[in-house]
Amino acid sequence: MDNYLQKKLNEAVQIERLIDTAVKLIGIPSPTLSTKSVADKLAEILEEDDFRVKRPEANWPESPAVFVTYDSGQPGRTLQFDGHLDTVHLPYVEPRVEKGKLYGSGASDMKGGIAAMCEALRIIRDTGLLKSGKIILTAHDHHEAPWGDGRQVKALIEEGFVGDGVLIPEYHCESLPVLGRGMAILEVSIMREGLPVHEVQGGTGTTLSHSSRSKSHHQVYGIK
Numbered sequence: 001m002d003n004y005l006q007k008k009l010n011e012a013v014q015i016e017r018l019i020d021t022a023v024k025l026i027g028i029p030s031p032t033l034s035t036k037s038v039a040d041k042l043a044e045i046l047e048e049d050d051f052r053v054k055r056p057e058a059n060w061p062e063s064p065a066v067f068v069t070y071d072s073g074q075p076g077r078t079l080q081f082d083g084h085l086d087t088v089h090l091p092y093v094e095p096r097v098e099k100g101k102l103y104g105s106g107a108s109d110m111k112g113g114i115a116a117m118c119e120a121l122r123i124i125r126d127t128g129l130l131k132s133g134k135i136i137l138t139a140h141d142h143h144e145a146p147w148g149d150g151r152q153v154k155a156l157i158e159e160g161f162v163g164d165g166v167l168i169p170e171y172h173c174e175s176l177p178v179l180g181r182g183m184a185i186l187e188v189s190i191m192r193e194g195l196p197v198h199e200v201q202g203g204t205g206t207t208l209s210h211s212s213r214s215k216s217h218h219q220v221y222g223i224k
């Protein structure tokens, strides 16, 4: 990006508006599979900013996704901003800003990022600097495993709510990751013959003893 563009975009960012959006989103608890209220709030914020919001169900009617397009009016590629509105199932923490830092459930993972998506969309529109192509914004549930299974983002992609390239503003501060390690979820079932018995009463050989548990643990976690 050249210096002129960077300067224009930086000048257009309204920090207070950005923080206000993040605080409003963090102010609504949204553990995975329970994002309806925060999705409604995001849609309301974007509508108040004069964006036309669509709410595709995308295989999760309990909480339709949020979708917005900003079109430059000229043909070109589409850049997508995507984020998940759900947070992990930890005790809820109210939003607060302290000494220049934003705190609260999902502040970094990833309602702060979603607020940044909204602010980016506003300044791209208001500066008129996008000369071709489109920007789309998508926000959805079902991200955090093991509670969610990723179905909503997959359905969005299958239904065509997808760009030519995607920016996902998760928490990496000033670095721009270009590669991730990915994630695997394993389900392990361990069985033995005989009736269920408490581990301290079964004696060795009849129950899942400490040594066999430890062995299983090593076998499972030894998989790399």
Ligand SMILES: [Zn+2]
Pocket: 084, 109, 110, 143, 170
């Ligand atoms: Zn995340």
